Amino acid sequence: MNFTQIEAFCAVAETGSVSAAARQIDCNRTKLSMAIKALEKDLGTELFVRTGNNVTLSETGKAIYKDCENLLITSDRIRKTCAQISGEFATEVWIAHDDSLPDTLWQDLTVQINQNFPAISFNVVLASSGDLSALVEKGQVDFAFGVDYERIDDPRIVYQPLGKIRMMSVCRSDHKLSKLPRVSDDVLRNSMQVSLAYLNEKANPELLPFSLKYIGFSSFEYMLKTIISEGAWGVLPEPLIRQYLREQKLSVIKHTYGLNQEDFCMFTAAGMSEHPAMTWTADQISDYLFAF
Known part of the structure; x- marks a missing residue:
């Protein structure tokens, strides 16, 4: 054998x-x-x-x-x-992240990582939240950061929670759903939803669309744009939409599905030593999430 x-x-x-x-x-x-x-x-x-x-x-x-x-x-x-x-991986690191946090944050972090660790080459790719653990498990990236929807005990992956991120069911402020004092399951299921699509082969009930009519996107940003332009509803992370809520362009739907919290994690393959740059990045993200 x-x-x-x-x-x-x-x-x-x-x-x-x-x-x-x-x-x-x-x-x-x-x-x-x-x-x-x-x-x-x-x-x-x-x-x-x-x-x-x-x-x-x-x-x-x-x-x-x-x-x-x-x-x-x-x-x-x-x-x-x-x-x-x-030291085989000392000169190049691959990082995947979802877009639950604003682009400006990742742009700033990437610049600072490059400045703080000039001897290392960093490759940063955008991926759907549902694919992050699979990318790490298959060795396509070394580390990943994003909303953790898996909630499974996988010995191949180490999940390090960096903070809580609030997920909100929202629609455009002039949408009929925003006018209802309480939205029932039936009304929500019959309203067009934009949901998160992913390529990971594992079925994930956390990411199944709630509505009977839906469009799937691989990024929260595409979901946000469609909610605003097409009058759909969807579940989006608070850091991405806080400004839209303040400007009253978006409203939170009054439904039990309306507000929930998820862990924002760093995903690492089991046995992979934590890179100093990733420790630094994780600390910066933890500080950012603490503000929410």
């Missing part, structure tokens, strides 16, 4: 297909099938029930899947720890 075989087993178990698993881990299909057969021979049992082109975990496969997954996670964590100590 080796890690190549365990990786092949977990990939097939996750995708339910040898072909899909081969694409996922960038491996030849024949080689992957041979790895699975070699693992089954070594363990003396069949790990999958094969029906045509479909494969499902056998009872034995179900029993060992979690342990195999944990082995891969531990192996990846060991590699990342060793890479950090050897």
Whole structure:
């Protein structure tokens, strides 16, 4: 039994297909099938029930899947720890963030990070809140910052809360929803909503649209523009819309869905040492959120 075989087993178990698993881990299909057969021979049992082109975990496969997954996670964590100590990632850092905080804040932070850590190259990308943990988990970025909707115990990811961020259900001030003393579920469900769209394969009930009619966007900024221009409603972070509320361009909808709080987090892969620049950035964001 080796890690190549365990990786092949977990990939097939996750995708339910040898072909899909081969694409996922960038491996030849024949080689992957041979790895699975070699693992089954070594363990003396069949790990999958094969029906045509479909494969499902056998009872034995179900029993060992979690342990195999944990082995891969531990192996990846060991590699990342060793890479950090050897300094492989000392010269370049990839950062993803959502747009729940104003652009001006991120522009200022990026400039200051570059000034405070001149020997490091920083790549900063914008992503949907729903994709942040997946980007870190898959190693596409080193760190991510944004609203945490996952609320799951994932051993691959470290979630470090930096503060609370208030999410508000809002519409344009002249919208019919803003005139109602109380908005019922039925009225809200039948009103056009703009919601957050994301590419992460994991289903997330926190991000499911409430309305029957909706448009999905990958950024809060696009949601905001559509609420103002098209007369829709949506759930937006307070730091992004505070000025619009003060100017009475937006109103908070009087519904139980109207106000709630979420954690704003820094996402880090398990085993990844916290970069000094990210510690500094996390502190700046914590101070900013404290004002709200």
